[in-house]
Amino acid sequence: MRLGYPAQNLTIPETTNRTLRMKSLRDVERLKTLIRENITGLKNILGWNAERGIGLFRIGQDLVPFASHPAFPYDWESEHGGELREAGDLARKLGVRLSMHPGQYIQPANPRPEVAERGIAELRYTARVFDLMCAHDAATVLHMGGAHGDKLGTATRFVEAMRPHVDILGYLALENDERTWTASEVVEASRALNIPAIIDSFHHGLNPGGLTLREALDLSLPTWETRAIRPKLHISSQDPDKRPGGHAYSVNARDWEELLAALGGRDADVMVEAKGKEQALAVMGVRVE
DNA sequence: GTCCGTCAAGCAGGC
């Protein structure tokens, strides 16, 4: 089992998420510098992680900000491909597995074609990053988006929208969310696309769809056999000061024990989604100072 | 110099 955290390290501190405002995109030199700083940030974080046995990391979605936007001013794959390749070599050498997690705006099943197409473009960006890094066990983790009052029809539309994009499907994994798509619904869509499903234990608790956590894992873990790579899971805990679904600074030890119990000794890599980033891994016994 | 609202983008749900 490998443990990981997303996008930035609060201790060093370092980030992969430097960005700029859209109207600054035309400043090409500044943009290139910023992307190189993000890639350098990624390498620094990978090194810090490896020294502490942290073998999983989620690259921030703004590694190449606006990469999928029509206004992006140059061919980022040619310009930064060599740098990404180096970062990928480092990750492989250190044994760190990578992922990305496109945000809430990415909705391939959206009834508005322009929204769906924007989403596909963003997913293709993540796939190209992983291609350039030669990150063969990487995952692009995606929620299925809005249901638009018709879950069955939307799920069908999602599968049909994604099916032609084999370049993206090579990395894509679908994740349950806290209010719309349950573990079993996500597994069903994943099976239809022959891609893996990720269970988020916190989301599952809020939107279980009649399944225990163990039952959800029984369904989702085998979907990873299609890629012959280790399954992935997400864990986070409720922030007591926020409404249900708000992520806490750390992870509750009971939530962690519950996930381990549900796994029952089966192997998986676990992404810890906490506001405290790497600091939250202390709950799992990782040395994070 | 610091604070704060806004920025490409969408949805669902609580008030």
Place this chain on the structure above:
DNA sequence: GCCTGCTTGACGGAC
């Protein structure tokens, strides 16, 4: 109808 949660940096204007 508005605000918040998903996430959490940049940047311009107000003070």
